[in-house]
Amino acid sequence: MDLKCEHQAKLSQNHLLTKTSYFASYSLLSSSEFPDETTASEGWMTLQCTWNKARHIFELPHGDVSCVLNVHPVSGDERSPAFILHKELLKLQGLTCGLQTGEIVWSPQEADHSLTDQLTLMIQGLQERGLRKKTENQQVPLDSTDFDSCLEAAVLGKRESLDFTDHLWTLLSGCSSFEELKMALAFIFKQLNSKEMRPLIFRKNSTTLGKFIRQLHHEDLETPSLEGMKPLEMLVEIGVEKLRRDYTSIFVGLELATQEQLQPFLQSSGNIVLALPELQKLQNVLEVIVLSKTFLQLPRQTLSSYTREALKFYSTIPSVDPNHIFHFPVQISSVHQLLERLPVLEWRVSLKSQDKHYHVQTICQIATKPPFDHCLAYKPTGHEFSNYVTKINCIQDTVRKT
Numbered sequence: 349m350d351l352k353c354e355h356q357a358k359l360s361q362n363h364l365l366t367k368t369s370y371f372a373s374y375s376l377l378s379s380s381e382f383p384d385e386t387t388a389s390e391g392w393m394t395l396q397c398t399w400n401k402a403r404h405i406f407e408l409p410h411g412d413v414s415c416v417l418n419v420h421p422v423s424g425d426e427r428s429p430a431f432i433l434h435k436e437l438l439k440l441q442g443l444t445c446g447l448q449t450g451e452i453v454w455s456p457q458e459a460d461h462s463l464t465d466q467l468t469l470m471i472q473g474l475q476e477r478g479l480r481k482k483t484e485n486q487q488v489p490l491d492s493t494d495f496d497s498c499l500e501a502a503v504l505g506k507r508e509s510l511d512f513t514d515h516l517w518t519l520l521s522g523c524s525s526f527e528e529l530k531m532a533l534a535f536i537f538k539q540l541n542s543k544e545m546r547p548l549i550f551r552k553n554s555t556t557l558g559k560f561i562r563q564l565h566h567e568d569l570e571t572p573s574l575e576g577m578k579p580l581e582m583l584v585e586i587g588v589e590k591l592r593r594d595y596t597s598i599f600v601g602l603e604l605a606t607q608e609q610l611q612p613f614l615q616s617s618g619n620i621v622l623a624l625p626e627l628q629k630l631q632n633v634l635e636v637i638v639l640s641k642t643f644l645q646l647p648r649q650t651l652s653s654y655t656r657e658a659l660k661f662y663s664t665i666p667s668v669d670p671n672h673i674f675h676f677p678v679q680i681s682s683v684h685q686l687l688e689r690l691p692v693l694e695w696r697v698s699l700k701s702q703d704k705h706y707h708v709q710t711i712c713q714i715a716t717k718p719p720f721d722h723c724l725a726y727k728p729t730g731h732e733f734s735n736y737v738t739k740i741n742c743i744q745d746t747v748r749k750t
Contacts, residue, residue: 351697355710358743359703366701370402372409374690376643391422393639394693395683406695408687413680420673421635423628429638433594437631439521440587444624447580454524463532466519471545474515507597512547513558513586520583530579537571540564555585588623595630603648604637604655612663629662636674646682707744
């Protein structure tokens with residue numbers, strides 16, 4: 349009421365009806381160390397609400413409310429449930445860069461057994477229990493009543509349908525040197541040529557190793573060359589193939605997107621180096637989805653809509669823009685109870701009136717961040733946060749054009 353009295357004091361009693369609008373921004377996810385700030389390695393989420401009726405400062409939105417969810421995904425945020433897939437993507441990125449520069453930082457060997465011994469144990473294990481007889485089109489079992497469990501299983505790398513190269517990527521991506529990788533692949537081809545093992549390979553597996561194994565069932569073939577950078581190319585191929593199938597399993601298996609919508613991100617015209625930016629786009633889309641589900645518990649239909657919109661955006665750009673912010677509509681009914689527990693980043697009221705030729709507007713904003721960069725932050729002793737109050741009064745004379 350004080351704000352309204354201050355606003356109306358600039359008008360005569362004959363002024364037209366005052367229009368009010370309210371805006372509030374709430375923090376869903378911010379920096380873990382500094383609640384008012386974010387770091388380059390951490391994503392953030394805010395919820396912005398606009399409505400027309402309120403009686404008190406900081407009053408929660410109600411009535412006819414328009415809500416927008418702002419998401420800034422960062423691949424590599426350790427708080428994200430999708431961090432495990434980012435680690436695989438990061439490892440693949442390092443190997444791919446090695447194809448272009450010839451320089452690779454290899455991981456030190458941490459296992460007690462040599463890589464050859466580990467490969468032997470893996471092959472024996474697969475032969476004993478057998479790979480599950482599933483086609484590559486079968487996805488994560490979908491239980492409409494337990495979407496959370498399905499999503500958790502998907503992003504934690506628990507895909508059930510794995511072929512031989514998927515298992516091989518897990519071991520070979522941990523090689524400690526180029527020579528060790530070359531020796532491991534030579535060992536694999538020796539085992540394959542002995543005809544003692546016939547591992548399962550998906551029909552659409554287009555890697556050099558996958559094609560060799562499929563054709564070996566029907567004829568004797570010459571072992572692919574391991575000269576030059578060929579071993580590294582083979583490793584990158586199976587890594588790209590594995591991650592493509594991981595993302596497909598998540599998005600298609602959980603009914604977040606269709607195979608057709610994902611197809612532009614799964615093609616690279618035979619150039620495995622070009623596949624990396626497309627996989628990074630899918631990782632960022634996944635970051636958006638897991639954050640929206642984790643902090644807002646949005647239904648599958650809403651997450652599917654967000655997925656399609658994010659995929660549409662990424663299909664128009666060559667690579668991921670680290671500064672891009674997604675804006676998604678959200679129903680107030682889905683977040684109203686959550687608003688009571690969220691910290692308010694900004695609360696603003698705008699009053700607009702007209703008195704003959706005069707247009708008067710008053711804006712009052714209360715925010716946790718200063719309105720201008722040159723304002724110095726001041727936090728009194730004993731107070732965790734400070735609020736900055738900003739008032740703006742604007743009077744426009746339509747006759748005098750002032």
